[in-house]
Amino acid sequence: METIHRLYRAIVNLFRRRRLDAEMKEELEHHLTMAMERNVAAGMNAEAARRMARTDFGGVDQVAERVRDTWGTRMIDGIWRDLRLVGRQLRRSPGFTVVALATLALSLGANTAIFSLVHGVLLRPLPYAESHRIVRVLTVSPGGGLNGISTLDFLDWQSQNTCFDFMAAHWSDSVSLTKMGEAVQIPEERVSARYFDIFGVRAALGRTFVEGEDQVGKDQVVVISHGLWQSQFGGVADIVGGSIHLNGTPHTVIGVLPQNVPFERQSARLWRPLAFKPENMTRDFHWLGSFARLREGVSLQMARAEMDAIGASLAESFPESNEDSGVAVDAFSEVVVGDDLRRSFYTLFAAVGMVQLIACANLANLSLMRAVGREREISIRVAIGAGRKVLVRQFLTESLVLALLGGGLGILIGQLALEGFQAALPPFALPSEAVIGLSQPVLWFSFLLTLLTGVGVGLLPALHAARPNLTSSLRQGGGGAGSSPTLTKVRNVLVVGEIALAFVLLAGSGLLMQSLSKLGEVDPGFDSANVLTFGLPMSPEQYPDPVELNTYLGDIRSRIEALPGVTGVAMTTSLPMRGWGFGVPFEIAGQDAGASSDRKVCFYKMVSPSYFQTLGMNLRRGRPLRETDTRGSSPVTVINERLVDRFFAGEDPIGKRIIAQEIVPGKSQLGAEIAWEVVGVVWNEAVGGLRRQNRGTPGMYVTNYQNAAYQQSVVVRSEIDTTLLRPAILSAVRTINPDQAITELKALEDIKNDSLSNSRFRVTLFGLFAGVSLLLAAIGIYGVISYAVTQRTREIGIRRALGASQPNVLWQVLRNGLSLTGFGLVLGGLGALGLGRFISSLLFGVDERDPLILIGVAGALAVVSVIACFLPALRATKVEPTIALRAE
Amino acid sequence: MTKHIFPQGALEMVVLRVLRAEPNHGWGIAQKIHLISRDVLRVEEGSLYPALARMVQKGWLKSEWGTSENNRRAKYYSLTRLGRKRLESEQENWQAMAAAIADILTNES
Incomplete structure (x- = not known):
């Protein structure tokens, strides 16, 4: 102060x-x-x-x-003088200045960019009022996993709890908005009345829902996002109170959300009340998510205790559906960022921190050498009266000036990198609560890091200059002064540290790279080349009769099949790698039902019989689904290999019956129990990310004739580039029904790639950091060895004069570098094992201690450092004894 | 090099004490110091000015130009709120120290 x-x-x-x-x-x-x-x-x-x-x-x-x-003006004069001196010094050695600035700008830029990700996603408090009171409430299924909530459970939880101010269910859907005869499909969220109150979000225009609006009959109201208001309604103020047509029925717009809330960054663009209809009133269909707001003074533990008790009493009253089920209450702040994302970011942050350390070590080393080179100049200045304080200040000024310039450039680079990151990450990869940018805390972080770097880099040469026995260097005449044992030791420690850190980074990126390539090799169970997919949303209001629905779908199918270049068309309730769609509990006829805690569950896709062939899925046994497996004929299913492995225990599944309830079309409800006859077995299709595909997910397929569904996506295989097909497909669908919306027209290849984009992002950045660190470490070791050779020119000359052979000298110098490298590798190996443990959950198909990677990295580093040492060593062998001796 | 006959802190204290009564210019302050200290503590008059300047920079004194008794333009110094506070705490310190010294001296005799 x-x-x-x-x-x-x-x-x-x-x-x-x-x-x-x-x-x-x-x-x-x-x-x-x-x-x-x-x-x-x-x-x-x-x-x-x-x-x-x-x-x-x-x-x-x-x-x-x-x-x-x-x-005090002298102080300023002094600083000004120092700055000018620094400017002169830096201009005099442009090579050093450029290298130092580039290193600093890149490392500080990378740190700024990564820290803004870490800050925006992990550190920043959630942008909701009293966000610590927001919790997520879900069902714990008998197996221990989390599951959606059934309607009746939710209603009981909601009415029996005393620990929440509000509790709200939500369910994601999409709805068709008809405007002047044009239909567009819009992702929506169906929510209980107090949903927005949980997050403390108010409408910018109008209002959000009030108590009771989530009842049938009062639910024809809608809240829209700011984005939708702008894009679809031109941002007109009188939208509130106006009427819009959703799925063919008029709804009153009651509110528009503010522009800057996380809801704007979600996929849903409009919110409608979630009113439960009589057919929703079940306890076995787990379809809802929910959030709640803790009552003032209620802790998470208290809420958990109460909800546990409620769950237990429901399990007792309704053992049929609820036995061994429970309730999970988690702080929203804990669940909003997934563990993998958290780990990725912290790993990247650590990686970029290591790059910074290496950069610092390198620059400290460089400046130290420069300082030693300037020893005579400094000695003279001390001799004519420059105080040590002045010298220290001058060195620190120099490194601070460099750091600040580098930091300034770094912020620009950071901004560019950040824009790159955001373009590289797939949409919705980050939680909608995250706000990424060079915010004030981020800039402070960069500034402090810059100062720290400046001081860190400048401290060693400054202390060296302030060393008490500088006069000796005047006497010694320059040559031997810099090789004081402490100084050499300090430089060696810095280089060992650099090599160790580079090892850790290279090993980490090796592991991640190996994981990515292993992921890429995973057989997804389908052939993604030249396949186009899109959603075909339909509502029960349009086609109340499933037979009519299937006729309609059949029309669309044959229209697309007739297009030139198309070789196959199929419908499915869920596209490959886009989740289960539906899941059902099932039993196998003739097998013991077993305890409910190992109740069998599998994904359940309702597809057109052409599904397997269109996707190129391998039939392992029996027959595929056929066009003749219709409503009237006996119910059949094709199951996947994983289901066979897991639940048939070596028996031949063909001809066995799987008893599962059908999904009632258009309703969130399980219907009559049906004994599906297994007619075939297909190879596992990836339903989620490729990570889980190795084991596969048990699943069954039935025809959408025998179990119709409104939630349909279309898969089109073609002989030609799918992009060429897009307009033809759109117009084909429109000729059947001009009101039919089409969503997410996308190549299957892109869906597959998207699922890898997080891994790819991680690998790219980590690899980049590792590459930079390798380069810096190589420069570091080159610098140290090269300097050592210069220092020892005379000694080498004497050795040569005494008859040391060239290989002998070469080996002497190389040995010096290699022993440093060896130390670095040992330390780095230990560090790499630690890192491997930390990122093991991000790895796939590769052991965190994979010896090949560790050895490979060690080898690569050794080769690089040998090359870095070899150049100066070669120079040493060229030393002419006579010249070296005369040089003094 | 000028020798300090006063320790620096003491000179500052005396200046604060002198200015407590009324604003004064450098010459006037110097005369008052000679008076107060009954010429026992002699000070090279010039060294008063660096002290004054330092105290202005520290915010204990403020200065403004005025006209002196014999119609000359002179720079008048006066205490700021900070200077007043400083004087109070310094006075306590000095009194405590003086008491302690007195104590030591009487005990020794």
Whole structure:
């Protein structure tokens, strides 16, 4: 505080220095005049009176100087002088300056960018009022996993709890918005009335839902997002109170959300009340998610205890559906960022931190060498009276100037990198609550890191310059001065550290790279080349009769099949790698039902019989589904290999019956129990990410004739590039039904790639950091060895003169570098094992201690450092004994 | 080099004490110091000015130009709120120290 005040005064004084000076002179003059007058009054003559006044006063010029000292302007002058000196010094060695600036700008830029991700996603508090009170409530299924909530469970939880202010269910869907005859499909969220109150989000225009609006009959209201309001309704203010058509029925717009809430970044663009219809009132269909707001003063533990009790009492009352089920209450802040994402970011943050350390070590080393090179200059300056404080300040100024310049460039680079990241990450890869950008805390972080780097880099040379026995270097005549044992040790430690850190980074990126390539090799169970997919949303209001629905779908299918280039068309309730769609509990006829805790569950897709062939899925046994497996014929299913492995225990599944309830079309409800006859077995299709595909997910397929569904996506295989097909498909669908919306027209290849994009993002960045660290470490070791050779020129000359052979000298120098590398590799190996453990959950198909990767990385580093040592070593062998000896 | 007959802190204290009564200019302050200290603590008059300047930078004093008794332009110094506070705490310190010294001296005799 004191210092800041003094600095402030100094700067102010700097600008009024001339006036201060004049005033001071006038003041001193006044004093002298008064003294003289007094002396004259005492009877002296003028000359004696003046002399006496001056004697009493002391040296006028000295006094004036001491007054000037108090203004603090000298400090500024000093800083200014230092800066100019630094400027000269840096200009004199442009190579060093460019390398240093580039290193600093890149490392600080990378740190800034990664920290803004970490800050925006992990550190920043959730942008909701009292966000610590928001919790997520879900069912714990008998197996221990989390599951959606059934309607009746939710209603019981909601009415029986005392620990929440509000509890709200939500369910994602999409709805067709008809405007002037054009239909567009819009992702929506169906939510309980108090949903927005849980997050403390109010409408910017109008209002959000009120209690009771989530009842049938009152639910024809809608809240829209700011984005939708702008894009579909031109941002007109009178939208509130207006009526819009959703799925063919009029709804009143009651509110528009504000622009800057996380809801704007979700996929849903509009929100409708979730009113439960009589057919929803089941306890076995787990379809809802829910959030709640803790009552004031209620802790998470208290809420968990109460919800556990409610869950237990429901399990007792409804053992049929709820036995062994429970309730999970989790703080929203804990679940909003998935564990993998959290781990990825922290890993990247650590990686980029290591790059920073390596960069610092390198620059410290470089500056140290420069400092040693300037030893004579410094000695002379000390000899003619430069204080050590001045020298230390000068070195620190130099590194701080470099760091600040680098930091400034770094922020620009960080901004660019951040834009790159955001473009590289798939949409919705980050939680909608995340706000990424160079916010104030991020800039502070960069600034502090910059200062720290500046001090860190400058400290060693500064301390070196302040060493007490500088005069010795004058006597020694330069040559041997820098090779003081401590200094050499410090440089060696820095290089060992660099190699160790580079090892850790390379090993980490090796592991991640190997995982990515293993993921890419995973057989997804289908052939994704030249397949186009899109969603075909339909509502029960349009086609209440499943037979009518299937006729409609059949029309669309044959219309697309007729397009030139198309070789196959299929429908499915869920596209490959886009989740289960539906899941059902099932039993196998003739097998013991077993305890409910290992109740069998599998995904359940309702597909057109052409599904397997269109996707190129391998039939392992039996027959595929056929066009003849219709509503009237006996119910059949094709199951996947995983289901066979898991639940048939070596028996032949063909001909066995799987008992599962059908999904009632268009309703969130399980229907009649049906004994599906297994007619075939297909190879596992990836339903989620490729990570889980190795084991596969048990699943069954039935025809959409035998179990119709409104949630349909279309798969089109073609012989030609799928992009060429897009317009033809759109118009084919429109000729059947101009109102039919089409969503997410996308190549299957892209869906597959999207699922890898997180891994790819991680690998790219990590690999980049590792590459940079390798380069920096190589420069570091080259610098140290090269310097050592220069220092030892004379010694080498003597050795040569005494008969040491060239290979002998070469080996001497190489050995020096290799022992440093060896130390670095041992330390780095240990570090790499630690990192491997931390990121093991991000790895796939590769052991975290994979010896091949560790050995490969060690080998690569060794090769690089040998090359880095070889150049200076070669130089050493060229030393001519006579010249080296004469050089001194 | 000017010798400090006063320790720096003491000079500052005396200046604060002198200015407590009324604002004064450098010459006036110097005369008052001679008076107060009954010329026992002699000071090279010039060294008063760096002290004054330092105290202005520290914010204990403020200065403005005025006209002196014999119609000369002179720079008048006066205490700021900070200077007043400083004087109070310094006075306590000095009194405590003086008491302690007195104590030591009497005990020794």
